[in-house]
Amino acid sequence: MIRKYSTIFSFSLKNQMVYVPAFMFRNVFFILVLFVFSNLWRVVYGARDTIAGLTLTQALWYLAFTETVELGKVRIFDEIQTEVKEGTLAYTLNRPYSYLLFMYAKGLGSSVPQMLSLALIGSLFSFVFAGPLPYFNPAAAAVVLMGGVGCTLAWMLLIGVLSFWFEEVTPFYWLLQKLIFIIGGMFIPIDFFPPWLESLARYSPFAFSAYWPAIVSVDYSSMRFLTAAAGQGFYILLLLSISALLYRRGIRQLSVQGG
């Protein structure tokens, strides 16, 4: 069963690899964000060596990693929404795979090449403008960055399934995006938050899409890595289960309406 979805994953991956040069051009915007924040952090840090245990170098690399996850993901809910609206979803019902897992694997496969190009550009920029990270564990970073995209895609699967009940689900995506931006610590590490917000944000599902992958990448410890991986696994399973439950209900509704 795993082989089926890993094949879908690798097909999407190969498909998207063709577009890597195009991503490189589009990533100019990513460089601009890093440039603005490198200036902003420099001013905010001022004469201080660290803020909440992170150096200026780590703060800039942190943003490069959160943006890699955020800009690297593919908006799978768009396709689900279209298929539900047009009724073409009905054609997938008799195929020998789970529609949700198919979309999830496809989304993961399509996100990898974009993430690779973003990680490359982000690392290059951060290295030139902030210097190297004091310690970096590439294997752990790869796992949690993929986990971060996995969490965001699981959210997007859930948003896509909501199309059975809502004509336009994009506003749900906007809401999710803002929650990841702020509560998830995409621009500012959660350690910098005022205490009341920090306790609310640290173990929220949104933090496992942005804060945890980035903090493990810039300030590795085995405890942090285990927390990040466990949290990501938990939330991915939870969100996929809720999506599956809703999907089953939605499909029944689709059948009643005649597809």
Place this chain on the structure above:
Amino acid sequence: MKLIRLVCDYFRINLAAAMEYRAAFLSQAIGMAVNNSAFILFWIIMYHQAGPSIEGYSFRDVMFLWSLAPLGFGISIVFFGNSVSISKLIYSGELDVYMLQPKPLVLNMLASKMYVPGLGDMAYGVILFLATQPLTLTRIGLFVLFSLAMAAVLIGLRLFYHSFTFFFGNAEEFASMAAESVLSLILYPGTIFKGPVLWLFRTLFPAVWIAYIPVRLIQSFDLALLFITLGADILIVTAGVMLFYSGLKHYESGNRIGARM
């Protein structure tokens, strides 16, 4: 006067069309306002770490930027919505429709479309201004003036960037990216940028004239600087219009048959 009436007529018609889909209209406009609101929290956290000032910008100054930018941007896409699609109009030969009508080409083309989410941006800009700024007559007057100037410059810039499509084929991606870049730059305190990069922000990505100097003028008013800024704004818009008309000489009709209701 006739031109203003043309823009108002387009606005009325486009708004009536948008109101036919009330639910979508409201969700888009409210969504955009919520979208912008999230960033207030971002700045609260940033100032929590930075103290009362970021390189001369207080929290209130940054909120002024966040009021000015959505209002200026909103005006530019609500009243002149086609300004974001100029490249497409050029490469798909759709300019023919506007060239044949007895109205000034640029204004007619730009004003014929409306982007509904822009209304949410406009409302957000005004509400944030009312909520965070001291309401003196001068400040309100400058806010309105700078918002209109920003809208004009953003439209002028889009004309400028998209006109490259006349010369180099489809420049849509470049134009969108350049316009997005300016929008991103105007949301941060201008004083954090130092060195030669500021020349870029005065010319190709002129955030200095539409955001950074307006904040300086709000902090301490200087009539001469106001005139210099407005002069620079007029220059940018003129450059955009001139490049568009010079590119128009290279325009090839799409032989498209189209009807505009």
